[in-house]
Amino acid sequence: DAKTTQPPSMDCAEGRAANLPCNHSTISGNEYVYWYRQIHSQGPQYIIHGLKNNETNEMASLIITEDRKSSTLILPHATLRDTAVYYCIVRHFNDYKLSFGAGTTVTVRA
Amino acid sequence: KAGVTQTPRYLIKTRGQQVTLSCSPISGHRSVSWYQQTPGQGLQFLFEYFSETQRNKGNFPGRFSGRQFSNSRSEMNVSTLELGDSALYLCASSLEGAQASPLHFGNGTRLTVT
Numbered sequence: 001d002a003k004t005t006q007p008p009s010m011d012c013a014e015g016r017a018a019n020l021p022c023n024h025s026t027i028s029g030n031e032y033v034y035w036y037r038q039i040h041s042q043g044p045q046y047i048i049h050g051l052k053n054n055e056t057n058e059m060a061s062l063i064i065t066e067d068r069k070s071s072t073l074i075l076p077h078a079t080l081r082d083t084a085v086y087y088c089i090v091r092h093f094n095d096y097k098l099s100f101g102a103g104t105t106v107t108v109r110a
Numbered sequence: 111k112a113g114v115t116q117t118p119r120y121l122i123k124t125r126g127q128q129v130t131l132s133c134s135p136i137s138g139h140r141s142v143s144w145y146q147q148t149p150g151q152g153l154q155f156l157f158e159y160f161s162e163t164q165r166n167k168g169n170f171p172g173r174f175s176g177r178q179f180s181n182s183r184s185e186m187n188v189s190t191l192e193l194g195d196s197a198l199y200l201c202a203s204s205l206e207g208a209q210a211s212p213l214h215f216g217n218g219t220r221l222t223v224t
Contacts, residue, residue, distance in 0.1 A: 032210050034212065041217075041220075042217050042218075043114075043116075043200050043202075043215035043216050043217045043218050044153075044200070044215045045215070046212045046213065046214055046215075049210070049212055051210075091210075093210045096141075096143070096158050096165065096166045097143060097155040097158065097166065097168075098153070098155075098202075098213060099153075099155075100152055100153040101152075102152075
């Protein structure tokens, strides 16, 4: 699997957009970008995934650069409940498992 | 739609005992995977089941085993427990094991071995 690089931590003000960057410079054509988050003592929560096009769902937006070497997860209006560790994962479409890195600890402040 | 349900939520066992953890996947999901999460090792893949068959296995000793039933529910068993088995055990389900279907996780079973 291609490796990802994320900042270890970031703060965000409540009500503002949170932009979480991820580098995956060695991603191959058959690999998707997935985002999960994990709130303390809970299981990882699926947020969104994409291949090359930008994606949006009720939770977030995923912006993938044209060369696919990096992406940004956007939480449009961060709330205190969005405080969590966010994981950016690259996964081959045929992979049966996920490999999580260290992730980004996001703290939303009132 | 109900999410992935894992029972029990917490378990305390002593060394040498065995334990069985249960997982009910999202309705319609036929693939079930198990992961172990510890602060030191992060999330590690245990095994994956599809249609009652183990399709993939991680690098864990034979003390860790599992099975899947015809209704896609799955159980994981750990025999001869060791202190190092203390961890959060997570179950995840997906429509298929691959083909880019996202995995959806339960909230896990927190196992403490004393």
